C-alpha cells in the first residue's frame with residue numbers, strides 16, 4: 001500500500017438517496033490527498049449526476065460496462081488495479097446482494113469481483129430493508145469474506161421513518177477510510193503510551209493537577225493502532241473516548257501511572273511518554289477535607305518518580321520517546337531534557353500553543369537533527385511522528 005499522501009481509491013456509488021452525500025465524501029477524501037476515481041451504477045445516476053462527480057473529482061466518471069472508449073474494454077479490471085481500496089458509498093441492498101453472490105452484470109460489480117485490493121462498503125437503506133433477513137445474511141457473508149462494513153447509523157431516514165440504515169456521514173466515512181489506508185508501519189509491534197495529566201490528592205476533595213487534556217497522547221494511540229500496532233494506553237483523568245482497539249488503563253496519580261507502566265513495559269517495543277506527570281505529590285495526604293483557618297497552610301511536596309527516565313535507563317529499553325512542553329527556549333530545554341533522560345527522540349512543543357487545543361505544532365529532536373512539524377490537527381501530527389519513528393526505529397520507508 002502506498003503512503004498516506006498518495007493513496008488512490010475507487011469510489012463506487014450505487015442507487016440510493018444517500019448518493020447525494022457521495023459528492024461531499026469525495027471532496028473530503030480529496031482534501032486528505034486521496035485521489036478518487038468515481039464509478040457509478042445506472043441506478044445511482046437517478047440520484048446524483050455523473051457531471052457533478054466528474055467536476056469535483058477532475059476525472060471522467062465510469063458507468064457503462066460496454067463503453068467502447070475505455071482502452072481495451074477492460075475498465076472492470078484496469079480501474080481496480082490502480083486502487084489501494086474500493087469504497088462503495090452508498091451500498092444499496094441490491095448492490096450488497098450482488099456483492100454477496102459474486103454477480104458481475106454491471107461495471108461496478110464486475111470491478112469489485114475482479115479486484116485485488118480491499119473492499120469497504122457503507123450500507124444505506126430503509127430500516128425495514130436493513131433488518132430484512134436476506135440483507136443481514138448478505139452482510140454477514142460479506143463480513144466473513146473480509147469486506148469492511150462501515151455503519152450504518154441510526155436516525156431519521158429520507159422516507160420519514162427513524163431507525164437503523166442511514167449511511168454514515170461523509171465526515172465519519174472519510175475518517176474511517178483515511179484510517180484504513182494508513183501504512184501498516186508497525187504491524188506486530190507493541191506500543192505503550194502515557195497520556196493526560198496526573199492528579200495528586202491533597203485531601204479528600206482537593207488535589208494538584210495540570211491542564212493537559214490528553215488529546216495528543218490519545219491521537220498517538222489512535223495513529224499507532226491504525227498503523228498496525230498493539231497499543232496500551234495508560235491514561236490520567238481525561239474526558240476522551242478510548243480509540244478503537246486500544247487497551248486503556250486508567251490511573252490517577254503519578255505513583256499509579258508509574259506502577260502501571262512498570263507492569264506493562266517489558267512487553268513493549270516502543271514507549272511514548274506524552275503524559276504531563278506531576279513532578280511533586282503531597283508528602284502527607286489528608287484523608288479528610290482540610291478545614292479553612294486564617295493561619296498560613298504549608299503543603300510539603302515530595303518528588304515523583306520520573307517514569308520515562310526510569311524506563312530509558314533499563315538494560316534493554318524499548319525505543320523511548322519523550323515530550324517536552326516548554327513555555328520558552330524550546331530547543332535548548334528540549335535538547336537538555338533529551339540528553340538528561342537518554343532518549344533517542346524527544347518531541348517539543350510550546351505549552352501555551354498546545355495544551356488543551358485540537359491543533360499543535362511540534363519539533364522533533366533526535367541524534368540526526370531537528371525536525372519541525374508545522375501546525376496541524378493532533379491526529380495528523382501523530383501520524384507524522386509515527387512515520388519519523390518508523391524511519392528511525394525500524395528503518396521502514398514512508
Ligand code: C5P
Pocket residue numbers: 194254273274275276277278279304305306307308309321322323324325337
Ligand atoms: O516533566 P518533564 O518536562 O521532565 O517531562 C518530559 C517527559 O518525561 C515527558 O515525556 C513526560 O511524560 C515524562 N515524565 C515522566 N515522569 C515524570 C515526569 C515526566 O514520565 N515524573
